[in-house]
Amino acid sequence: MPHTAAASPAPAASPAPAAQRASAARPASAAAAPPRAIRAVGVVGAGLMASQLATLFAQQLRVPVTMSDLSAERVEAARAGIRARLDRAEAKGRLASGEAAEIAALISGTTDPADFAGCDAVIEAVFEELEVKRAVFASAEAAIAPDGLLLTNTSSLSVEAMAEGLAHPERVVGFHFFNPVAVLPLLELVRTPVASAKAMAAAAGLAAALGKTAVPVADAPGFVVNRLLTRLFAEVLAEIEAAAAAGGDPLAVDRALAPWGLPMTPLTLIDYIGTAVQQHICATMHSSYPDRFPLSPWLAAAAESGVRRLLADDGALVPEASALLERVAAARSGAAPEPVDGTRVLERVRAALAEEVGLTLAEGVVDSAEDIDQCMVLGANYPAGGLTPLLATPAR
Numbered sequence: 001m002p003h004t005a006a007a008s009p010a011p012a013a014s015p016a017p018a019a020q021r022a023s024a025a026r027p028a029s030a031a032a033a034p035p036r037a038i039r040a041v042g043v044v045g046a047g048l049m050a051s052q053l054a055t056l057f058a059q060q061l062r063v064p065v066t067m068s069d070l071s072a073e074r075v076e077a078a079r080a081g082i083r084a085r086l087d088r089a090e091a092k093g094r095l096a097s098g099e100a101a102e103i104a105a106l107i108s109g110t111t112d113p114a115d116f117a118g119c120d121a122v123i124e125a126v127f128e129e130l131e132v133k134r135a136v137f138a139s140a141e142a143a144i145a146p147d148g149l150l151l152t153n154t155s156s157l158s159v160e161a162m163a164e165g166l167a168h169p170e171r172v173v174g175f176h177f178f179n180p181v182a183v184l185p186l187l188e189l190v191r192t193p194v195a196s197a198k199a200m201a202a203a204a205g206l207a208a209a210l211g212k213t214a215v216p217v218a219d220a221p222g223f224v225v226n227r228l229l230t231r232l233f234a235e236v237l238a239e240i241e242a243a244a245a246a247g248g249d250p251l252a253v254d255r256a257l258a259p260w261g262l263p264m265t266p267l268t269l270i271d272y273i274g275t276a277v278q279q280h281i282c283a284t285m286h287s288s289y290p291d292r293f294p295l296s297p298w299l300a301a302a303a304e305s306g307v308r309r310l311l312a313d314d315g316a317l318v319p320e321a322s323a324l325l326e327r328v329a330a331a332r333s334g335a336a337p338e339p340v341d342g343t344r345v346l347e348r349v350r351a352a353l354a355e356e357v358g359l360t361l362a363e364g365v366v367d368s369a370e371d372i373d374q375c376m377v378l379g380a381n382y383p384a385g386g387l388t389p390l391l392a393t394p395a396r
């Protein structure tokens with residue numbers, strides 16, 4: 001039955017904030033005026049995430065969703081993909097008879113941001129580039145009411161920087177979902193220093209209406225999950241490049257974290273995210289923390305060459321990725337031949353993540369290690385208990 005998302009309490013209850021930065025991450029109590037009800041939604045982008053977001057909003061809220069992209073072809077392809085996935089869900093009995101058509105009919109397409117007029121919230125899921133997102137928000141702001149929500153699905157960029165120059169930056173909120181959206185329950189709810197209590201309350205209510213667990217986080221690079229995953233990737237990719245230069249097996253490095261029982265290997269996860277998106281996240285983290293987040297020449301080359309996947313279905317490197325790795329290895333002269341020591345790789349990753357968890361807490365991105373573990377379980381499908389128990393014991 002159709003319903004709207006009105007205010008409800010922030011779903012992630014947690015201890016009172018201790019650090020000043022952490023209190024910036026926590027939604028303040030709702031302002032006197034009730035948050036805006038969500039009766040229509042705009043989604044900017046029709047790519048991997050935007051298609052899933054349009055489906056989630058239409059399915060959970062049963063409100064009209066307007067989806068835009070740069071070309072009508074892209075929008076129509078996305079709508080066709082959404083319809084096909086809904087039909088499959090109905091065929092498998094996960095939707096009632098007729099529900100697929102009902103949900104799909106709520107999602108319309110456009111290339112004109114003026115068509116967001118009347119939307120109570122617009123979420124952007126376009127390329128991970130600050131200037132592109134700023135331009136998208138400027139045109140969405142021109143179309144919607146002054147207190148309509150502007151939400152961003154950015155993985156790593158500054159939400160505050162994205163809101164700069166807008167007439168009403170106080171209604172911009174980070175609303176970071178995880179892929180696959182239908183499966184992973186986490187939503188990192190990012191509060192900027194200028195966000196209004198009313199906007200945060202509306203965003204928290206919307207998250208709850210969408211069935212997500214919102215963990216409030218500060219507006220810091222990569223928030224929680226991508227900060228930690230990107231640190232992990234930085235260590236593993238450096239080891240892979242060193243192994244390739246020393247004639248070792250790069251895939252043995254990729255398998256080195258197996259004792260932790262993670263849902264997939266690092267390269268499998270990079271493929272899931274997409275090399276281009278992950279490279280953008282790496283670049284953001286590198287520009288904020290260059291020493292701890294060195295860029296991987298191999299990942300950069302793969303993203304630049306349009307090599308979206310590093311691994312083939314049989315688990316081997318795809319030929320293009322293999323050739324790029326050989327080129328990167330050849331540029332590192334003088335490496336002595338050495339087999340991969342998986343225990344040493346695991347210990348390197350463990351020590352790096354222990355450091356990053358400590359810094360994330362010291363910066364007040366979240367209130368507690370429990371918040372970090374909750375994020376890694378709900379957003380990255382880590383084993384029960386999360387990340388920090390894995391870091392407690394050195395690997396040798």
Ligand SMILES: NC(=O)c1ccc[n+]([C@@H]2O[C@H](COP(=O)([O-])OP(=O)(O)OC[C@H]3O[C@@H](n4cnc5c(N)ncnc54)[C@H](O)[C@@H]3O)[C@@H](O)[C@H]2O)c1
Pocket residue numbers: 044045046047048049050068069070074124125126127128129132136153154155156176177178179272273274277
């Ligand atoms: N890929 C993931 O696993 C993942 C997970 C969480 C968050 N994100 C974030 O979601 C966002 C989108 O990522 P994606 O993987 O869906 O990317 P994608 O490349 O699949 O889709 C991006 C879409 O945005 C469109 N676009 C670009 N500029 C536009 C504009 N000005 N107006 C309208 N449409 C425009 C592109 O044509 C493309 O269809 C990024 O910010 C990314 O960091 C991605």
